[in-house]
Amino acid sequence: MPDGPLPRPERPERTLTTPEALQAAGLIPAAALPGAMAVAERYSISVTPAVAALIDPADPADPIGRQYLPDPAELATAPHELADPTADAPHSPVPGVVHRYPDRALLKPLLACPVYCRFCFRREAVGPEGGVLGEAALEAALGWFARTPAVREAILTGGDPLMLSPRRLGMILARLAALPHIEILRIHSRVPVAAPERVTATLAAALAVETPLYLCVHANHAREFTPDAMAALGRLHAAGVVLLGQSVLLRGVNDSPEALEALFRAMLRARVKPYYLHQLDPAPGTARFAVPVEEGRAILRALRGRVTGLAWPVYVQERPGGGGKVPLGPDYAANEA
Template sequence: MPDGTAAPAAPPKTLRTMAALASAGLVRVDELPKLEAVAERYAIAVTPHVASLIDRDDPADPIAAQYVPHPDEAVTRPDEHPDPIGDDRHSPVRGIVHRYPDRVLLKPLLACPVYCRFCFRRESVGPDGGVLADAELEAAYAYVRARPQIREVILTGGDPLMLSPRRLGAILQALDAIPHLETLRIHTRVPVAEPSLVTPALAAALATEKPLWLMVHVNHARELSPAALEALGRIRAAGVPILSQSVLLRGVNDCEAALEQLFRALIAARVKPAYLHHLDRAPGTARFRVPLARGRALMRRLRGRIPGHALPIYVVDIAGGHGKVPVGESHAERDGEGWLLTAPDGSRHRLADTGESG
């Protein structure tokens, strides 16, 4: 600098290569030959924020497991599919997925701040972005306008909060102007993966006349860092209610303690846990699988341990695009003309069903 002062340090960059991950101490050098095959197929991105959350002394760190590539990703099992929930078969125009009669997904881009190693869209997302051109967005709006049965549009991707405030605001305003839409929704990982992107300008872009809900993807309580909580608070202060969705992942959150900590932390952050997803069978994700019976047992044991409003619905997105269904264990079963109810402590109680109307 002319006055002799040092130039400001460049901000840390997102780690996008195996060499960068090795330099940061996130993968072992001896693993690099195996990991290069993974890097050739699937996008890599670990933000400086996420890297700061990883315990490098813990080989089983649950944050690293979600974001840092693993050699097993190079193996695709016969029951894994590049489009496990059938996005493509329900995509009438580019960027639109119309699986349910009353709502559609709109994917304005396919870039994310991080690339989760279990992502069900891992074959299509990446740093090239897949951004919809203006004409493609107009075609997507026209599809929605022409179908009054559509009551909700869900922005997903990719991650919609990667868009500039101006671009995001323009998309929301265009949807806001469609008369028959009742609600809007955004699905995002940004507040926990790159909270610095949730600027006042981005929060202001969320202003809509129609009710707008935000669904944040969080899998472990440690992802709710002080910076993430601040980002969520900024969104909430803009008048946007926040829900969460999580994925049940082996080695990340597949025990009662981890799930309880996660759901309690979400409620403390004024985020309503909405869904706990059973893992979709995308290629190279087998190491994360948890048996459905174990997931059901975990949810059963959590009932009565944490408040009802902290319990999400455990769901499976049926392969091929047939939609989500709840798969939690029932606490009621028919018993003659009545019912047997199972209490949180495991005791069973009879409910008579006689003399009730309807």
């Protein structure tokens, strides 16, 4: 499997948001259209031009296409799958805020993304109709942060915060940075790899705040680090943003030592420090992506000694009921090589 981007003769000019558009672009065959349309009735579809250019339509097991193209298997819910696997709702003191840990909290200023991953744990909630928090709701959310001094880290997620306009994003960051108890700002985003053209100089400037700001880039395969993505990440790095990488261990995408090694090396070349490797959250219809924990540990164990410690993420799993993340290992004896 090649690590670099695959060339395609044509690149769509616009984001593809319907099964019909995917078929017209040659990304799904006509025979797959009825199943894709059934999926679209429940879950959002969005494939940006940058992502479409990476998908090899001749390969039904293409690891990029597997992440983004709808599949009828999404409509089958396994017994262990949960509508809210991370339990956001019980830990939401006001709309748009999730507070699971004493010293940090999530702010979800919108529920729209540039692309919709077929394994997303918020797939029941996100979509283009999710929109942004209204002015009153955003003020209430920012007010909650202002009157909760135990929270030292504000984490912008969603949806994808980099889908906001630079003006609105800059305003939110400035409001949070002005709170004396907020010591760290963090943003989680797919934009630098899925829609790198959005990372303009204006957007990078909006992230240039005095409070330390970390951007967690969500990428699952080495091919996502295209020249355009590398340039976008370079603009963020030049603006002083610290870049971290988060990935999900996914069957058919990165479930081998070779695929993870290529991914982590691609991140480091882009000045992105691998931070988290997530065990798949059991959202409805995601069973085809699941890799057992013991297999995940074995894959990581096979990487020990093959890659620098800089490439080593923390392998984590969300505890049920919103109990937060726990590390999964692998464990080593002191005398192991």
